[in-house]
Amino acid sequence: MGTHATVRKSGMVFPQNLSERSWEQIGANLRELVNSSAWWLADWLIYGEATYGWRRYKEAVERTGLDYQTLRNYAWVARRFEHDRRRDSLSFAHHAEVTRLSPPEQDYWLRTAEQQKWSRNELRRAVRAGLAAQSDRDELPDSTGDGGQDATAEAASPAGEQGGSKITTLTIELSAGQLEYCTKAAAAHGLPVDKWVARMLASAARQSA
Numbered sequence: 288m289g290t291h292a293t294v295r296k297s298g299m300v301f302p303q304n305l306s307e308r309s310w311e312q313i314g315a316n317l318r319e320l321v322n323s324s325a326w327w328l329a330d331w332l333i334y335g336e337a338t339y340g341w342r343r344y345k346e347a348v349e350r351t352g353l354d355y356q357t358l359r360n361y362a363w364v365a366r367r368f369e370h371d372r373r374r375d376s377l378s379f380a381h382h383a384e385v386t387r388l389s390p391p392e393q394d395y396w397l398r399t400a401e402q403q404k405w406s407r408n409e410l411r412r413a414v415r416a417g418l419a420a421q422s423d424r425d426e427l428p429d430s431t432g433d434g435g436q437d438a439t440a441e442a443a444s445p446a447g448e449q450g451g452s453k454i455t456t457l458t459i460e461l462s463a464g465q466l467e468y469c470t471k472a473a474a475a476h477g478l479p480v481d482k483w484v485a486r487m488l489a490s491a492a493r494q495s496a
Contacts, residue, residue: 325379329365332358367393380407384414399471413474420470420479459484 292313293300301310335344348355364383372390373382374397381400384407385393396417400410461469466480473483 322378325361326365326373328353328358329361332362333365336362374401376401378407381405381410384411388414395467399474416479417470417474420473420481457488 291309292302292305299313332344332348335347339347345355348358360383361379364379364386367386368382372394377397377400381397382393385396388396396410396414399405399413403409405413469484470480473480478486
């Protein structure tokens with residue numbers, strides 16, 4: 288049988304003397320193959336639709352036996368990422384998580400996921416937390432007096448978290464760079480930025496008490 292795994296249509300057969308290093312490399316190669324195949328199929332679909340027309344393309348999908356809706360989903364993601372914006376270090380699923388965002392937001396979250404080495408699920412939680420925080424900020428009245436040029440974050444005081452206590456609102460003016468830093472830090476903890484700020488302030492108050 289030799290020292291290499293044998294690939295068959297219905298599975299993979301491994302020799303008894305396969306080294307652990309070789310086994311790990313096979314897994315890494317399979318991961319890359321699975322991730323790349325989604326992009327390949329998506330680009331194949333887009334090319335066929337643009338070159339041969341919708342009806343002929345649909346017939347081609349039926350003849351190949353590939354799942355039509357799955358390919359359509361793949362193409363929907365691929366159309367939102369030009370080749371130079373796709374990140375090889377992240378999976379197709381990572382990109383799918385941010386397809387509904389604007390291109391700058393997509394690039395920000397993918398760059399952060401790449402730097403933080405987030406899994407797809409970690410990216411999903413961070414994006415949801417970030418969107419929730421953005422929604423909360425959008426509902427706040429503008430307190431800057433200059434059309435909202437400066438970013439703001441609001442946090443409830445620690446006392447406001449106690450039952451029956453009055454909640455005090457603290458407004459903090461941040462530069463764009465500071466807000467980006469706070470948003471990134473909050474996302475890493477799976478929190479909206481306002482809740483993360485409140486937690487940091489409470490922690491600092493306890494330490495200085």
